[in-house]
Amino acid sequence: MSEAPHEAPIKTPGQLIAAIIASFAVPIVIIVLLVIYVDNSTRTGAGTDSLSEAEVNARIKPFAQVDIRDANAPRVYKTGEEVYKAVCSACHATGAAGAPKFTNTADWAPRISQGFDTLWHTALAGKGAMPPRGGTSPDDYSDFEIARAVVYMANNAGASFPEPAQPAAGAAAAASGAAAAVQAGASDAGAAQAAAAMAAMASVPQAAAPAAGGTQSADASQAGKALYQQVCQACHAAGVLNAPKFGDKEAWAGRLKDPIDTVYNYALHGKGAMPPKGGSTASDADVKAAVDYMVSAAK
Incomplete structure (x- = not known):
């Protein structure tokens, strides 16, 4: 039996040239199509979100915030x-x-x-x-x-x-x-x-503070005693909240080691559990007079 003859697919020089061109062109076309497909969606570069409306609003919003509260509303305490x-x-x-x-x-x-x-x-x-x-x-x-x-x-x-x-x-x-x-x-x-x-x-009377330049009480001793009876004795009469007890020389001795101006400062601005001016709105002069009244009783 004779075998069938084998023929090459490329028979002419033109077919050879066409095959060579196709072998280069087809891959290039495929690569271009793939690139177009992959790059078809819109993408933003790094940092371009900084121009978005939300980011711009965040940058230009005011630093200060006004929190309006009703001063007469009852205080709601947090747990x-x-x-x-x-x-x-x-x-x-x-x-x-x-x-x-x-x-x-x-x-x-x-x-x-x-x-x-x-x-x-x-x-x-x-x-x-x-x-x-x-x-x-x-x-x-x-x-x-x-x-x-x-x-x-x-x-x-x-x-x-x-x-x-x-x-x-x-x-x-x-x-x-x-x-x-x-x-x-x-x-x-x-x-x-x-x-x-x-x-x-x-229940301390919250009298209005004296105007600037107002004169001090004519009788400082009586003013100090009155303020003590109205305000200070709430704690100092019985030594409540570790307050030095009125007339207790030993309790006052440690306090009186400091200069009197320091003691005045404690009374005016508060110390420990004692609020400034004992929680009153008395004048500085009357507060100092009350201190003098208590100190004199402990000497």
């Missing part, structure tokens, strides 16, 4: 948990900067043993890396709300502090906060004294 989450958790959630970690009984045990009053004053005044009031202001969170946060954190770490008593409506903020602290951490007798002090300080 201890709310204050903790908004302020304290920044450090206490992880124990950053040496802060006692939330729910860690080992961290909190030595603090709890110092008592609520010490913890509360530490939170208000600051300690170590912790700024006063956790970096907030009294306009942001009242002393009472700070006290709630302290109780919330301590009780979640093994303490059994009672919830601070809510300040009475109309009471001075500082006086109410101090009374709430004592109610939370003191004995029943101390809490009763603090409640009496709070009631007395809340």
Whole structure:
């Protein structure tokens, strides 16, 4: 049997040239089509989102924000948990900067043993890396709300502090906060004294401050005695909130080691649980006269 003859597909020089051209052209066409397909969707380069409407609005919005509040509206106090989450958790959630970690009984045990009053004053005044009031202001969170946060954190770490008593409506903020602290951490007798002090300080007559250049009271001694009876005795008569008791020479001795101007400064601007001017709006001269009246009774 004879085999069928084999014929090459390219028989002429023209067919050879066409095949060579096709072998180059077809891949090039395929590559171009693939590039067009891949690049068909619109894409933005890096940084072009900075011109979007949202980004532009974010850059040109004002830095300051006006928060309008009704001064006559009743104060709605935040819970201890709310204050903790908004302020304290920044450090206490992880124990950053040496802060006692939330729910860690080992961290909190030595603090709890110092008592609520010490913890509360530490939170208000600051300690170590912790700024006063956790970096907030009294306009942001009242002393009472700070006290709630302290109780919330301590009780979640093994303490059994009672919830601070809510300040009475109309009471001075500082006086109410101090009374709430004592109610939370003191004995029943101390809490009763603090409640009496709070009631007395809340009822202090809020007379208008004298105009600039006004004359001092004609009888400074009588003015000092009157202010003591109206305001200062709420705490100093019985030694409430660690106030030096009226006429107690030993209690006053430590205070009188400082210059009298320092004692005046404490009375005018507050110290510890004592609010500035005892929560009153008395003149500086009358406050100093009240200090002189108490000091003279302790000599």
